[in-house]
Amino acid sequence: MWTNRGEELTSPALEAVAVCASYPQKAPKGSFSPPVLDGVDLTVAEGELVALLGANGAGKSTLLRVLSGTLEPTSGQVRLFGTPLGAHDRRALARTMAVVGQTEEMSFGFRVRDVVMMGRAPHQGGWMRATDEDVSIVEEAIQSCDLAAFADRPVLALSGGEQKRVAIARALAQRPRVLLLDEPAAFFDVRHKIALYDLLVEQVARQKLACVVVMHDINIASQYASRVALMKAGRFLAVGKVDEVMTYARLRETFDTDLYVGVNELTGMRFFLPMRGR
Numbered sequence: 001m002w003t004n005r006g007e008e009l010t011s012p013a014l015e016a017v018a019v020c021a022s023y024p025q026k027a028p029k030g031s032f033s034p035p036v037l038d039g040v041d042l043t044v045a046e047g048e049l050v051a052l053l054g055a056n057g058a059g060k061s062t063l064l065r066v067l068s069g070t071l072e073p074t075s076g077q078v079r080l081f082g083t084p085l086g087a088h089d090r091r092a093l094a095r096t097m098a099v100v101g102q103t104e105e106m107s108f109g110f111r112v113r114d115v116v117m118m119g120r121a122p123h124q125g126g127w128m129r130a131t132d133e134d135v136s137i138v139e140e141a142i143q144s145c146d147l148a149a150f151a152d153r154p155v156l157a158l159s160g161g162e163q164k165r166v167a168i169a170r171a172l173a174q175r176p177r178v179l180l181l182d183e184p185a186a187f188f189d190v191r192h193k194i195a196l197y198d199l200l201v202e203q204v205a206r207q208k209l210a211c212v213v214v215m216h217d218i219n220i221a222s223q224y225a226s227r228v229a230l231m232k233a234g235r236f237l238a239v240g241k242v243d244e245v246m247t248y249a250r251l252r253e254t255f256d257t258d259l260y261v262g263v264n265e266l267t268g269m270r271f272f273l274p275m276r277g278r
């Protein structure tokens, strides 16, 4: 069954099928690095937040690059609402998917409000004239990312964490259906970290977003993720609900280290503590 936009109703929002990926290398010319992703399968539905967890170098950011179309898989395929990523028109893709990378270059000379407005560009006509709706979406994104106090400041005059919040506000202003974020809370203080994930789960539920987030904080993942994917050496060790996947043994295998796994008696949620070595 198909919608009037030609999308298959039963298709997941985002799908990686048997994806392998390598990086092009300078020498010898035309060669590739050894595989960084090795047969990854993932489906992400609308209204769910999937956390990618794994040690440094496991391939999390690479998977995000492949899912966003920045890196071509060497084999396998990524599909967005049932259609191969490459078959989507660039402008339509920009309306459908927003990406917040590990590092986001901010342009010199722009104010916070201008940068967030850039998220509306794929929805605007050739003249890029902001409608009342654009302005109100931008203001909502600025408010929700706690940026109102900085809205008229040059973006380069903000701290690392504040600039990251601007990049997230711009992505939310895009009103995408799929949102990919690479360690979005890396520079955040604890209050802003909790506020960000509260905001993300609220957006995921309200806008029916399909959201994939690379995370290093396993306690945040256990509290906010609909599902968790544990990565090691370019493969998934396990994908599933927190209680199925975030076990002592699986986390040990993922991170090559022991973690204490506890359960919060008030919420029933798991928590994890690092254990010192000998």
Ligand SMILES: Nc1ncnc2c1ncn2[C@@H]1O[C@H](COP(=O)(O)OP(=O)(O)OP(=O)(O)O)[C@@H](O)[C@H]1O
Binding pocket: 023, 033, 036, 054, 055, 056, 057, 058, 059, 060, 061, 062, 063
């Ligand atoms: N541009 C690149 N060219 C060549 N190899 C790369 C490139 N980027 C990453 N790699 C390699 O690919 C592997 C996976 O890197 P990736 O950045 O995907 O890991 P990650 O799981 O996101 O790690 P981290 O937690 O440290 O951010 C690593 O071995 C890394 O050295």
